[in-house]
Amino acid sequence: MKKLLLAALATIATTAGAQMPVPLLDSAQPEKVIDLAVWRAAAPALQAALECRTKITPKITALRPLLTKNERDQWEMFPPEPFTVFGLPVDAVVIYMDRDEQMGHSYTSIIVSKSLAEVRAAAKIKPKNDGRNTKIGGLGVGKPHDPDSVELTCTIAGKWQD
Numbered sequence: 001m002k003k004l005l006l007a008a009l010a011t012i013a014t015t016a017g018a019q020m021p022v023p024l025l026d027s028a029q030p031e032k033v034i035d036l037a038v039w040r041a042a043a044p045a046l047q048a049a050l051e052c053r054t055k056i057t058p059k060i061t062a063l064r065p066l067l068t069k070n071e072r073d074q075w076e077m078f079p080p081e082p083f084t085v086f087g088l089p090v091d092a093v094v095i096y097m098d099r100d101e102q103m104g105h106s107y108t109s110i111i112v113s114k115s116l117a118e119v120r121a122a123a124k125i126k127p128k129n130d131g132r133n134t135k136i137g138g139l140g141v142g143k144p145h146d147p148d149s150v151e152l153t154c155t156i157a158g159k160w161q162d
Contacts, residue, residue, distance in 0.1 A: 034080050038065045043083060046093065049107045050085045051123075052134040052154035056097060056105065073097055085109045085152065086122040104137075104158030112149045116141065119150045 041062040048054040056063060067075055077093040084090060092110035111119055117127070119141050125132050131140035137156035144151050 034066065034077060036080050039080050039083075042066050043079075047083070047085060049095075050090070050093065050109045050152070050154060052107075052137055052139040055136050055156055056095065056107070067095065067097070073099055085111075086119075086124075088114050088119060088122050088152075091149070098158055102158045102160040104160075105156040106153055108151055108153040110149055110151055114150060116143055116150050119152055123152055 042065070045054070045056070045060045045062050046066075049056045056067070058064075066077060073096060075095045077095070079090060079093070082089060088109075088111050090109045091112045094106075094108040094110070096106045096108075098104060114122075119125075120127060120129075123132075123139060123141060125139065125141055130142060131138050133139075134154070137154055140153050140155065142151055142153075143149070
């Protein structure tokens with residue numbers, strides 16, 4: 001199921017804010033086991049970012065062990081214990097942060113056990129909309145290729161313009 005989720009993450013949901021490209025995931029990359037103490041320290045900040053309430057910055061020290069330097073500016077995580085966003089159980093998390101701030105950020109929750117309507121309602125997204133604006137960006141919801149999951153994505157626009 002986790003491999004299927006990773007494959008589906010290549011098509012991040014449509015968001016209310018600016019769209020941003022998401023690098024293709026390297027399925028050959030081994031899954032990293034997250035230390036429970038590290039996860040518990042980082043979970044509140046991660047939850048706030050996934051709910052589009054705060055931007056992830058280097059100043060958030062609790063997130064540093066999870067966001068180690070890599071070439072893709074993207075991190076995939078599987079919570080080692082139950083974790084929720086807007087009260088919904090999250091099966092996987094994908095964080096994308098452009099180092100140069102040109103492309104912006106996106107924080108995605110993969111929710112398997114709930115319907116699109118349930119995720120919309122919990123995130124306070126109107127039934128006929130795919131997203132809503134927040135103080136820091138756009139919160140969008142959509143269904144990836146996996147019909148059994150819903151993606152909830154916070155997108156924060158970068159500095160790049162045409």
